[in-house]
Amino acid sequence: MTNRRAVIAGGGIGGLASALALAQSGWEVEVLEQAPELREVGAGIQVSPNGMKMLERLGVLPHLEHSLFEPEAIELRMGRTGRRVFRLPMKGYAQDRWGHRFIQIHRADLHDALAQALRAQPRAQLRTNAKITGYVRERGGASVYLERGERVFGDVVIGADGVRSVIRNQMCGTDRARFTGQVAWRTVVPVDALGDNAPPPYGVIWAGRGKHAVTTRVKGGSHVNFVGIVEQDSWTEEGWSIPGSIEEALADFGDWQPCLRAVLEASQGLFRWALYGRPPLATWCDGPVTLLGDAAHPMLPSMAQGAVMALEDAVVLAQMLERHADKVAALQAYEAARKPRTTRVQQRSAMNARMFHRPNAAAQLATYGPMALAGHLSASVIHRQQDWIYGFDAGS
Template sequence: MKALIAGGGIGGLASAIALRLRGWDVTVFEQAPALSEIGAGLQISPNGWRVLAALGVAEHLHGIVFEPEAIEMRIGRNGARVFHLSMRGYAQERWGAPFMHVHRADLVTALERRLEGLQSGVVKTGHVVQGFKQSGDGATLLMNDGTAQSGDIVIGADGLHSVIRTQMLGPDMPRYTGNIAWRAVVPVDALGARTPPPTACVWVGHKRHAVTTRLRAGTLANFVGMVETDKPAPESWRATGSRADALAAFEGWANEIRTVIDQAEVLHRWALFDRAPLPRWHEGRVALLGDAAHPMLPSMAQGAVQALEDAWVLAASLDQHATPDAGFAAYYEQRIERTARVQKGSAANARLFHHASPLGRWGFYAPMGIAARLAPGAFHARQDWVYGFDATKDV
C-alpha cells in the first residue's frame, strides 16, 4: 500500500514514519525547495514525547533538547513570580514521559533522519500540491506543474492554509481573535544577566502576555508574545514586524522581555485566527492531519504535539480496518473530541492571561499562586487529561 503525503512539516513527517513502521510505502511532497524551518521553539509535553519515542525519533534529539526546571507564571511588568512548579524530572514521574523544549528545525531534522533511515528518498521537495482526485481503488495528488502522483491514499498535512482541506470542505471561515503574536529566538550569550529563567514561563499583563522557553540545550532563549489589537497582521508564519513596534507592544515590561526583543535578529509577527472544529477530516481515501485538520492557537503549546498524536492514531486506525475509508472514519472519531477540547482550551488560555485591570489580575492570580504553593499536585492534575494521554496505547 502506498501513501502520498502533502506537506513535509512535523505532522507530515511523523505520519510518514508511523505508516512506514506498519509496512506502508510512503512519499512526502513538500513545496519548499528544501526541508527547513524558520527559528521557533516548541514545547513537547509528555503526550507528544511518548509518540516521538514510539516512532524512534526521540533518540535523534538527545543533547539538543532542553528540559525546563519548572513551569511558572510571572507578572509582565515587574517579573514578580505568581507560581513556580517543578517540572524537570517531575513530568516523567507523574505522566511517564519528560516535558521538553525543542527548536522546530531540530525536530524536523530528527524526523527526516528517522524517516530516511526507514526508507531512503522519501521526501520530495519543490513539489507544490494543487489538489487531489480519487477513484474506488486509489488516490492521486495533482501538482501545479501539471504532473500527478498516484497511490492508495492521500494525507493532507499541508498546514493552516491546506489546499487539500479547501478542496474537501470548501474555503474555511477563520475568525480574527483580536490578537497578534510576536516570535523571536536569541542566543543566551547576547542577553547576559537579563536572560529569561530556564523554565517554561508565562508573563501576564494588560491585554497581552508572553511565553519564554529555552532551546538547544539551553543556549537559545525563545520568546512568543501575544498582544490584543484591532489591527491584524497577515496570517503568515513567516511575516516579520519592526523592533520598534514590538518594543512598543511590551513597553514598561520586565527587562528580560525587552532585552530579548532588543537583541532579536528577526522578529516575526502574525495575526491569530480561530477556527471551529471541522465536521469531518476525510473523504474516501483522502484524510487531513495536524493544522490542516484542527488549527489551534498557541496558548496551550499543543499544536505540534496534537499533530504527533494524529500521526500515530491515523496509522494505527488504518492498520485496524479493512478499507482506508473505514480507517479514516475511525481516526476522526478517536481524535475529534480531544482536538476540539484542546482548541477550546487554547482560546480560553489566551483570555486567562490578559486580565485588563490590576485589581482583576491580582484578584485572579494571587489565589492561583497560593493554590500552587499549597497543593502543587492538584495544580498539576489540571493537565492530566492533556499530558497523561498516551496515543501509542489508547487507540
C-alpha cells in the same frame, strides 16, 4: 506489498511524523512539500510528555537528545511586575506523574530529526517544490494534483498542509482560516548575548493586559526563545511571518520585565506571525482522504499543543490503518478517535489565551488569586489539571 501507498500533503511536523509512522508500519509513503527546501521557522517549541511518548514510539528521541532542554519548572508570572502566580515543577516530576519528560527545543531541530528518521526508511520519498492544488477521488484511492499538472496517486491521501490547507478547503468548502485577532512576535537569542539579564532558565509565561509572552530555552539551553502574543484588530500584511523592528516589539513589551526587554534589544531577527484558526470541522474525511495536524484542528498556541496533537494524530492514524483492512473505515476510526480530544484542546487553548490576557486589575485578581493560592498550598492542584493532557498516551 499492494495497496499500501500513502501520499502526504505537507512536510511540516505533522506530515513528517505521519509519513514516518506509516513507513514504520510498512507503507510506501510520498511527502509532497510546496517549499523549495524542507525547513521550519526559527522558533522554539515545547513538547509535553504526551508528545514525547509519540516521539519515543517514532524512534526519534536519540536524534534529539543533544538539542533538547528539560526545564526545572514552568511558571506563570505577571509581565510588568514579575510577580509569580504559580510554579509547576517539571524536571523529574513530569516523568513520574505523566510518564515522560517535558522539553523545550528549536523547531528546526525537531523537524530535522523527523526528516532524518524518515530518510532512513527505504520506502519513503520526500519531494520539495511540489505544491498541491487539489485532489480527486478515484477507484481504490485518490490522487493529488500538483501545480505543474502532475497527478500523484495514493491508496490514502493525508492533508497535513497546515492551517491554510487546500485539501481541507476542497473537502469542507472554502471556509478559509480566519485571523484570530492575535499576532505572535518571535525571536531566538543566544544566552551569552544577555549577560545578567537572561530570563530564568525554565519556562515562563508572562501574563498581562491583552497580551502575554513566553520564554523558554532551546538548543540544549544555549539560546532563549521568546514568543510574545498580542491582541490586534486586523492583519493586512501579505505573509504570515513578517520581519518586525526592535522598536515595534518594544512598543508591545518594553515596559515589562527587564529580561524581556533585554531579549528584544539583543535580537538579530524579530518576526511577527499572525495566528489563524477555525472552528472544529464537521468531518475530516472524504473516503480515502483525511486531514491531520493544523489542517484538521488549528489552535491558538496558548497550551503549546498544536504540534503535539499532530504527533498524536500521526501515531493513531498509522495504528488505525494497521487495525482496519478497509482503509476508509480506518480513516473514519482515526477521526472518531482523535476529534473529541483535539476539539477539547482547541477550546482549552482559546480559554487559556483569554486567561493570560485579563483586561484589568480586578479580572487579574479574580483569575490569578485563586491560582496563586492553589499553587502555594500544593503544586499538585495545578499538576492535576494537566493530567488529561500530559498523562495521555495516544498510542496505547
